[in-house]
Amino acid sequence: xxxxxxxxxxxxxxxxxxxxxxxxxxxxxxxxxxxxxxxxxxxxxxxxxxxxxxxxxxxxxxxxxxxxxxxxxxxxxxxxxxxxxxxxxxxxxxxxxxxxxxxxxxxxxxxxxxxxxxxxxxxxxxxxxxxxxxxxxxxxxxxxxxxxxxxxxxxxxxxxxxxxxxxxxxxxxxxxxxxxxxxxxxxxxxxxxxxxxxxxxxxxxxxxxxxxxxxxxxxxxxxxxxxxxxxxxxxxxxxxxxxxxxxxxxxxxxxxxxxxxxxxxxxxxxxxxxxxxx
Numbered sequence: 600x601x602x603x604x605x606x607x608x609x610x611x612x613x614x615x616x617x618x619x620x621x622x623x624x625x626x627x628x629x630x631x632x633x634x635x636x637x638x639x640x641x642x643x644x645x646x647x648x649x650x651x652x653x654x655x656x657x658x659x660x661x662x663x664x665x666x667x668x669x670x671x672x673x674x675x676x677x678x679x680x681x682x683x684x685x686x687x688x689x690x691x692x693x694x695x696x697x698x699x700x701x702x703x704x705x706x707x708x709x710x711x712x713x714x715x716x717x718x719x720x721x722x723x724x725x726x727x728x729x730x731x732x733x734x735x736x737x738x739x740x741x742x743x744x745x746x747x748x749x750x751x752x753x754x755x756x757x758x759x760x761x762x763x764x765x766x767x768x769x770x771x772x773x774x775x776x777x778x779x780x781x782x783x784x785x786x787x788x789x790x791x792x793x794x795x796x797x798x799x800x801x802x803x804x805x806x807x808x809x810x811x812x813x814x815x816x817x818x819x820x821x822x823x824x825x826x827x828x829x830x831x832x833x834x835x836x837x838x839x840x841x842x843x844x845x846x847x848x849x850x851x852x853x854x855x856x857x858x859x860x861x862x863x864x865x866x867x868x869x870x871x872x873x874x875x876x877x
Contacts, residue, residue, distance in 0.1 A: 602639070603627045605661070605686040613664065613769045617724060618677055622661045622686065630655055630690040632735035633728035633846075633874065636663070638672055639687040640680070647672020650727035650848075650874070651690075652770070654734035661688070664769055666724040715870075718839045719758040720832065720857060722849025723767065726760055728874050730770055732846050733758060737781055744784065755788050756781065759835045761795040761849070765806055768794060775810060775824060793835060795827040802826055833860050841866055847873040 609621035632654060638647040647670065653662035665676045717736055721729035736756065758778070762768045771794065778792045796802070810824065836857060839845065841864065847857050854873050861871050 602637075602687040602689045605688045607680060607682050607684045607686065608660070610680060610682055614767045616667045616767065617769050618665050618667070618680075619769075620663045620665060620676065620680070622663065622688065623659055624661055624688060625659050627658060627661070627688070627690065629658070633731040633848075634690055635728075636661065637689040637691070638663075640672075640675055640684065641687065643671070643675065645671040645675075647676075650731070652727040652730045654731060654738060656735075656738055664724060664727045714754065716754040716840045716843040717756050718836075718843045718845045719756070720836070720845065720847045720849065720853075721758075721760045722832075722853045723762055724769070725848035725850070725853075725874070726769055728848050729758075729760075729846055730774070732872075733774075733777070737777055740781070741784070755790050757791045757793075757835070757839060757843075759793045759795065759832060761797055761830075761832065761853075763796070763798040765796060765799060765802060772809075778824060791825070791838075793825045793827055793831065795829070795831045797830060800828055832857060836860050836864070839866075843870065845871050845873075847871070851875065 603624050603626045605622045605624040605627075607620055608623050609619075611619050613619045630651060633650065635648050635650045638649055639645075647665075649663045649665055649672075651661055652664050653660060665673055667673060667677050719729050719733050719736075740756075758774065760768065760771070760774065774792065778790065781790055782788075807826075810826075832853060833856065836845075837860075839861075843866070845857075845861060845866065847854055849857075854875050858871055858873060862868065
């Protein structure tokens with residue numbers, strides 16, 4: 600494994616507990632969607648691990664979402680890091696959202712999966728690797744549309760994202776924009792996006808107005824982006840196709856409940872990908 604020199608080019612507070620770092624890593628040429636990086640800030644000796652939220656197509660830029668905690672790397676990011684700080688990062692750890700059966704992917708599998716629906720599930724800061732895979736999936740859809748005579752994708756995408764409160768929905772504006780672009784590119788396919796709050800009973804009017812503005816346009820995306828309360832995950836998964844590929848990352852209990860539910864539903868183990876890291 601090789602450590603790459605990196606520099607913080609942007610830092611901002613995305614929620615009361617999450618800071619976003621954008622890094623420039625000139626020598627990094629590839630990674631798998633959803634992988635993590637080992638993260639160092641010399642001369643400190645600690646090593647942190649953070650999932651990559653950006654897509655490989657965004658290189659040499661990496662986007663990391665770091666939740667505040669007592670861990671040394673997280674504490675440094677929240678208190679001492681600044682634009683221009685020099686870092687060292689190493690991609691690896693096998694932490695891409697992986698197949699449940701842990702078989703190595705091959706070209707035949709990838710071609711077959713191109714024709715399947717895809718379902719994404721994220722809880723809290725678990726949005727990072729899920730968003731990395733979601734961005735990659737949408738890029739692949741664009742390539743597929745350009746390569747086909749109809750210019751259309753054929754299978755729907757579903758995305759579920761839950762957080763404790765509205766303020767903790769990191770990346771929600773980008774998710775809405777990506778969803779809108781996907782829907783406008785193929786309006787006959789009704790893709791679903793659901794935001795759910797587990798510790799709040801209402802949505803602020805300002806959020807609803809912003810969501811409505813962001814979702815306005817030729818496509819009725821405002822009616823497709825759904826807002827929920829409570830623990831809606833299993834109901835969402837119930838609506839997912841059995842032949843879909845599922846990408847899941849969230850708190851341990853969320854992961855365990857989702858995997859058990861999908862297995863009981865009859866979804867093949869090879870179609871369930873999850874990150875069980877924290």
